Amino acid sequence: MTGTEKSDHGQWSSRFAFILAATGSAVGLGNIWKFPYITGENGGGAFVIVYLLCVLLIGIPIMMAETMLGRRTRQNPIDTMITLSDEVGADKNWHYLGWMGVIAGFLILSYYSVIAGWASAYVLKAFTGSFFAADASEIKGLFDGLIASPIQLIFWHSLFMLATMSIVARGVKTGIEKAVRFLMPSLFVMLILLVAYAMTTGSYDQGLKFLFTPDFSKLTGDSVLTAMGHAFFTLSIGMGAIMVYGSYLPKDVSISKTVFLIAGTDTSVALLAGMAIFPIVFASGLEPAAGPGLIFQTLPIAFGNMTGGWLFGILFFVMLVFAALSSSISLIEPAVAWLVENKDMNRKQACIWSGSITWLLGFGTIFSFNIWSGLKIFDRTIFQLLDYLTANLMLPIGGFCIAVFAGWIMKRQHSEHELGMPNTLSYQVWKVLICYVAPAAVFLVFLHVVGVL
Numbered sequence: 007m008t009g010t011e012k013s014d015h016g017q018w019s020s021r022f023a024f025i026l027a028a029t030g031s032a033v034g035l036g037n038i039w040k041f042p043y044i045t046g047e048n049g050g051g052a053f054v055i056v057y058l059l060c061v062l063l064i065g066i067p068i069m070m071a072e073t074m075l076g077r078r079t080r081q082n083p084i085d086t087m088i089t090l091s092d093e094v095g096a097d098k099n100w101h102y103l104g105w106m107g108v109i110a111g112f113l114i115l116s117y118y119s120v121i122a123g124w125a126s127a128y129v130l131k132a133f134t135g136s137f138f139a140a141d142a143s144e145i146k147g148l149f150d151g152l153i154a155s156p157i158q159l160i161f162w163h164s165l166f167m168l169a170t171m172s173i174v175a176r177g178v179k180t181g182i183e184k185a186v187r188f189l190m191p192s193l194f195v196m197l198i199l200l201v202a203y204a205m206t207t208g209s210y211d212q213g214l215k216f217l218f219t220p221d222f223s224k225l226t227g228d229s230v231l232t233a234m235g236h237a238f239f240t241l242s243i244g245m246g247a248i249m250v251y252g253s254y255l256p257k258d259v260s261i262s263k264t265v266f267l268i269a270g271t272d273t274s275v276a277l278l279a280g281m282a283i284f285p286i287v288f289a290s291g292l293e294p295a296a297g298p299g300l301i302f303q304t305l306p307i308a309f310g311n312m313t314g315g316w317l318f319g320i321l322f323f324v325m326l327v328f329a330a331l332s333s334s335i336s337l338i339e340p341a342v343a344w345l346v347e348n349k350d351m352n353r354k355q356a357c358i359w360s361g362s363i364t365w366l367l368g369f370g371t372i373f374s375f376n377i378w379s380g381l382k383i384f385d386r387t388i389f390q391l392l393d394y395l396t397a398n399l400m401l402p403i404g405g406f407c408i409a410v411f412a413g414w415i416m417k418r419q420h421s422e423h424e425l426g427m428p429n430t431l432s433y434q435v436w437k438v439l440i441c442y443v444a445p446a447a448v449f450l451v452f453l454h455v456v457g458v459l
């Protein structure tokens with residue numbers, strides 16, 4: 007094995023461990039909760055195509071770049087950006103990139119944890135048989151009741167944050183590696199079974215048509231931005247999460263192959279979720295544009311009416327919570343790694359600090375569904391604002407900067423060496439994507455949204 011030097015914060019035990027952790031980070035609420043509801047809000051097929059293009063042309067090259075930057079320095083994202091920009095004598099402003107990532111991580115986790123709390127609450131609802139023989143309006147009532155109650159939301163959010171903090175305190179390698187190894191494949195199988203159920207609803211064709219037949223007249227500038235933002239969100243890129251995971255990656259692992267595998271799995275999970283959900287939406291006369299409650303208002307109908315649905319419902323929501331956990335730990339790991347490596351804290355203290363800040367921030371999202379639902383900033387509730395600010399702005403801006411840094415600032419021989427494909431065609435394709443295509447695409451989408459283009 008070449009280059010076995012250890013970073014301060016250790017190394018994955020194998021390529022497979024990294025794949026599990028990075029897939030765990032990528033596959034989460036973004037795939038199962040967010041992708042279907044934003045697809046529903048943005049008119050279906052055309053939105054899905056833009057999203058897929060963004061994953062391929064922007065997401066994958068940037069994910070490779072991020073992994074590579076982290077692995078080169080074997081440090082947390084803040085120090086990675088400092089070390090790498092000083093190495094080539096680049097502008098000091100590059101130092102801020104790591105910081106923006108840490109802040110984005112806090113902001114995302116603050117609402118991610120609230121939604122993961124919904125999923126946790128649904129484990130209990132499934133267990134107590136609340137979905138049994140329920141129709142669409144009863145299921146909607148359950149959901150509306152949950153989000154109207156600040157106390158319940160605070161309880162579940164707190165529980166989820168505690169779980170996240172205790173896993174991260176022990177180190178991302180232990181525990182999560184084992185859990186994800188078993189849970190990810192199970193989640194995948196469950197989704198396939200749900201798709202099979204969706205085929206029996208009588209609206210399968212209509213669901214698939216919605217998902218895969220593009221109608222470009224439904225696409226607005228903001229939909230394109232949302233699709234692009236979601237490509238970043240779902241792959242966990244643009245804020246340092248993949249960078250910090252890359253920093254634990256052994257030197258002899260092929261970054262490109264690994265990234266393709268992760269992105270492919272992530273995309274399949276999202277598409278399967280869509281194929282399970284939209285037929286149920288149409289069969290039950292629901293609105294595709296129902297918003298963030300979409301999966302909570304559709305899947306329980308399936309569980310309540312299918313044979314074995316009780317057990318199936320429990321298992322599904324348990325797995326959704328685990329998928330969310332393996333993502334949430336990557337949202338706070340950059341901050342924790344930085345605190346441990348710079349502030350003389352142990353992992354436990356670092357987790358308590360960063361976890362408490364996120365936990366408090368989460369109250370903004372909780373109240374935006376009930377007592378503060380009338381409070382609008384830039385025409386958005388606090389939850390909507392946080393989501394827009396992070397997924398649609400901070401991640402694409404972070405990703406843009408990572409692309410420019412990896413493509414233009416970093417020395418060519420360094421990226422060639424780190425990606426392990428000197429002067430091959432694949433390297434050249436990556437180079438074109440990272441230098442021109444990805445940054446230009448992000449820039450053009452922004453110009454379009456502000457109305458210049």
Ligand code: TRP
Pocket residue numbers: 031032033034035036037114238239240241242243244245247333334336337401
């Ligand atoms: N990708 C995860 C999901 O789809 C969420 C996530 C985890 C994330 N880490 C991230 C998003 C870092 C952006 C950046 O659910």
